[in-house]
Amino acid sequence: MAPSATPPNGARTRYFKKSCRHFQPHDLRLIYQFIKQEEPHFAVRLLCNTLEVSKSSYYQYRAGITFQPSIAQQQMSSNVQEVFWENRRRYGSRRVQKALQEQGIEVGRHQVRRLMQMQNWRAIQPRSFVPRTTDSSHGLRACPNLLLEMGQPVRPDQAWVSDITYLPLVGGSWAYLASWLDLFSRRIVGWCVDLNMEESLIIRAFDQAIMLRRPQPGLIAHSDQGGQYFGKTFRARLDKWKCRQSMAEKENPYQNAHAESLWSRLKVELLEEGCFENLQDAHDELFNYIEGYYNIRRIHSSLGYLSPINFEKQYYRANFTHNSQSQVSG
Numbered sequence: 621m622a623p624s625a626t627p628p629n630g631a632r633t634r635y636f637k638k639s640c641r642h643f644q645p646h647d648l649r650l651i652y653q654f655i656k657q658e659e660p661h662f663a664v665r666l667l668c669n670t671l672e673v674s675k676s677s678y679y680q681y682r683a684g685i686t687f688q689p690s691i692a693q694q695q696m697s698s699n700v701q702e703v704f705w706e707n708r709r710r711y712g713s714r715r716v717q718k719a720l721q722e723q724g725i726e727v728g729r730h731q732v733r734r735l736m737q738m739q740n741w742r743a744i745q746p747r748s749f750v751p752r753t754t755d756s757s758h759g760l761r762a763c764p765n766l767l768l769e770m771g772q773p774v775r776p777d778q779a780w781v782s783d784i785t786y787l788p789l790v791g792g793s794w795a796y797l798a799s800w801l802d803l804f805s806r807r808i809v810g811w812c813v814d815l816n817m818e819e820s821l822i823i824r825a826f827d828q829a830i831m832l833r834r835p836q837p838g839l840i841a842h843s844d845q846g847g848q849y850f851g852k853t854f855r856a857r858l859d860k861w862k863c864r865q866s867m868a869e870k871e872n873p874y875q876n877a878h879a880e881s882l883w884s885r886l887k888v889e890l891l892e893e894g895c896f897e898n899l900q901d902a903h904d905e906l907f908n909y910i911e912g913y914y915n916i917r918r919i920h921s922s923l924g925y926l927s928p929i930n931f932e933k934q935y936y937r938a939n940f941t942h943n944s945q946s947q948v949s950g
Contacts, residue, residue, distance in 0.1 A: 766866035779840040783879035788895035807928035819851035837862035
């Protein structure tokens with residue numbers, strides 16, 4: 621059978637998961653015909669569950685009851701399709717609904733979910749978060765976890781979190797990605813990818829973040845207890861910019877869960893269990909994803925369904941308005 625659904629306008633992902641639903645036709649009639657053909661051999665419930673279609677809808681089809689969508693319903697389905705594939709299967713029904721509302725299209729989540737189910741459009745999902753064990757056998761004394769006493773950040777550049785992850789390359793080799801994430805807005809403010817995971821990797825990512833943000837003294841720079849974060853050159857950078865270093869406890873890797881969950885989401889949305897051709901390919905794809913999608917377009921439920929940059933803009937608009945009114949009233 622043909623693939624389940626082909627993205628419009630050439631949008632595509634680089635690798636497809638080996639799952640039954642990705643090889644199903646998006647025309648439900650063809651699926652129903654297959655179920656009818658296999659009824660003598662398998663139970664209808666088993667066939668419908670396996671192919672992820674409604675049993676009642678199948679029985680309606682078999683009884684000759686057909687559904688003809690109206691022009692408005694066809695247009696809404698087209699709108700949902702455009703958002704779904706524009707975001708390369710990264711959005712489920714909730715985020716698709718929010719994206720449509722941002723465009724001025726009023727639609728309920730139930731309708732979006734039903735339209736997506738009818739076309740068998742399912743958002744790709746990350747694996748369950750499993751903390752990666754950091755090599756902290758260096759015997760160096762760790763910094764305290766300052767995030768515990770800070771609580772939730774209330775402004776940008778109050779706390780950044782960092783981590784390093786592995787990216788597979790063709791041929792079995794690896795690239796390494798380091799990033800700094802603003803804990804307030806979830807914006808990736810600095811990142812670097814290379815063929816090694818030396819101290820210079822986190823420094824280059826940190827320098828990029830510093831040049832972009834120019835934070836005030838007191839910024840918390842949080843990480844796990846990886847050896848790179850104990851480096852003399854890196855700590856000199858922290859001192860220069862008057863940053864306060866913070867580290868997750870060795871026996872509690874969930875204290876760096878924000879950085880770990882970023883890797884989980886990035887890998888599933890960008891790689892889909894595939895790999896990059898080489899370092900340049902990894903850099904180019906990461907640039908497009910981070911700077912062209914994640915920071916400016918990808919909405920987060922924890923940010924009120926705003927992108928990181930729009931969340932920061934909302935903060936600065938509110939802060940600027942508040943300050944202006946205070947000055948006028950004063």
